[in-house]
Amino acid sequence: MAEATDPTRANIAHLLRRAGFGASPDEIDQAVRAGYRASVENLLAGLTAPDPDGDAVHLPDLTAARVTLGPPPADPTARQAYQRKRRALENQQFVGLQRWWLDRMIATSTPLREKLTLIWHGHFATAFQKVRTAGLMYRQNQLLRTLGGASFESLTQALAKDAAMMLWLDTETNVAGHPNENFARELMELFTLGIGNYSETDVQEAARAFTGWTLSPTTGEFVLNARRHDSGSKTVLGLTGNLDGTDVVRLITHHPASSRFVVAKLWSHLAYPVPTTDPIVGPLAAGYAQDLDVTSLLRAIFLHPGFTSPTARQGLVKQPIEWVVGLARAFGVDADLKPTGGAAPATAAATGAPARSVLSNVLTQLAQEPFNPPSVGGWPQNTYWLNTATSLIRLQFAASLGPRLDLSWLTAVPANQRPAALSHRLSIDGWGQTTLAALNHVSSQPAALVALAVCAPEYILN
């Protein structure tokens, strides 16, 4: 194919897949005209630029159940009915919130910002399953969206005081005298330093620094309860003093181990998985350590020769969210597989209770629900998404696409050109010979052709 032999075009298509969710042929053409470097700058500018298309996606009513339903009644029977109602309302809001973000990822004109929000969501993984309040999950999501490209310290400081995070890792119940270690441990292990770069004593001492951090019962915002705070001397990573949580976050995010950890994490999600000891990490970490600026780090990653290397080109499997959002963008449909063609954004959810979207359903089956990672460790990568169960689910979903999508554009193409038309549409470089032979076999049946194509290794890989 012409596209496959044009290295600049292939590199730009790769950039647009990794720094977003894939682009249309027109968008790729436009980026090719601008050039690789300018395309990187355009993506980075999107981290702070307005996103009218994303903002136009309807946000469901997320008024806290406690506000809508009032305080729980004292009578035990009435209380049970109240709890059922509350749970139903919470679940309904959760489903609406999932639809909102999926539609936002599909519609966005600043794809890198949504992609980075998704990466940080997997990094600072917080789940609705325990938090139970969709409004707080939304607030955290907005925090990731607005601070995601800023300094990693400011992002981590904000998350340490984020209500959803404080409920998720029990910070709000952490009390001097016998502290709860949950947040302190995951902060060091999963958010900033990585295992092996701190001791058990560091965890226990850091937990003391976060005692008394709680949520105001009236505003739901972070508040320090001085009576529950341990103001004694603590030693964390060799620094001794009356440290509080803010001091600990500053200390650990500026630690050399954290630089390598953050660089390896972003490289692993944008290029290919690496350990912190990989030779590629050190030089990038040295640059990042200057000011912990995530935007500069992203620029350095996208402009790094390793980012477009053969290893990187074959180095990532699409996460299920990337797979379904990419498909929706390529076929011009929303989270319910309804055409997004018109100017008006989806507002059906404005009336009545939103149901689970089609994409939410398949993501539940594929074990990657937005706003509900399986644990604080987020989602593993690559082969985690490849097994017999996910193969079957992808195939079933792919086979259901044909009847739901308008494939007249594909039918209009002569059968022997359809595989090429599909690779163009899916913004991939072309098909290998094994795939192409299979696709040619079903090219007279557009629905079967689409089903196979989107399950082919060329599209399953990112």
Next chain:
Amino acid sequence: MSSPDPSPTVSRRWFIAGAAGAGVAGATALALSHDAWGRLLTSTPSGPSRTLTAGKGILVMVTLYGGNDGLNTVIPYQDSPYLQGRPTLGYKPEQVLPVGDGLAFHPNLKGMKALWDAKQLAVVRGVGYPNPVLSHFRGMDIWQTASPDTPVATGVLGRWLDATGSDPMRAISVGNTLPRLLAGERSAGTAVSGGSITLPGGNALAPVLASFDAPGPDRTGLAAFVAHSGADLLQVQHTLADLLQSSTSGAGPGTTSTQPPAPGKAGKAAAGKAAPTDLAGGLGVVAELIKAGSPTRVYQVSMGGYDNHAQEKDTHARLMSELDTAVSGFMTSLDDHPAAADVVLMTYSEFGRRVAENLSGGTDHGTAAPLFVVGHAVKGGQFYGAEPSLVDLDNGNLKFTTDFRSVFATMLADVIGVDPKVALNKPFPTLSLI
């Protein structure tokens, strides 16, 4: 579809035959078939056997994610450090189910207690490893890879798969992801979301799937992995279809009767498409597969929710109840079946929890913990390994008394029937519990 095979033994040839016939095979609904399964009709129900059939042992691994609180599972209810350390979480002597040695089961483990009394359930105490890690992720990796000192990519049972062939039916995990436990270098277990597989697309897609998932120059690295999981899916789908055909046609080994399948309650549940979301549902799928004669030697099912840093008491009680119902229900559902004698189930979690509770009414990450081993062939009603001291602690944590690799060595040698060396890099003493 190919002609019914009299033996449920699976070989790689099913991949070839299965690929061609996948469309005709279509829907497989194992669950509808087990009542008519031939072996059941011809067997002599003589009560539980006490020995495993050599080469037929079936290991069921139950993974408890989050770090189960061992001290509130098998409870040292008479020890003052337990009661003092747990003013809100501790159970009183009158609440628990004593099993001797000053220990008692959690009040909600009634079914497990009955299995203990029937000598079908054993407790291995103080299970852990040197230099314990208190991270969920590293801790679970250590358990699943059986490599506490150096991180390795392969799971302990994945290495067994690597050493013994390529049939994806040998190890099955119920759920939509595959735990590292079953990931080898060259082979991997199979993830299924239920006891039936329906390939979509009918006649249009089926004939082409085999060539689509075949090896090729464009199938290297991760692309090969994509194709390989597709090929495994075709093989597993076809094996399940074959098991169904054998059973519905009455062609099971030694069968003379041709009884039609009797759709029952269990059948309906397992034939549904959605993956089971709870442990009981997962074990239900395992029971259906065992009864259908699946050539599977290892199953994995899991439940989560054990990371109770705050307000642990009610949550943990609910989890214990769920575990109890699921495990005892699984054993009951196999009771009359001849394969029941070959089944050994074990539970494990990445770590136990701290002796003393925190001020959130929960417990923080700990170390050694007890685990359960259940089965007709298990020398049950007994403890294996010493109870860790509640006073002689390592930084507030229990010191392990039984290396978890001894438990794996026991399962490999005495249940699966292989030299543990294929999966463990050095010898560990086995426990004489089978």
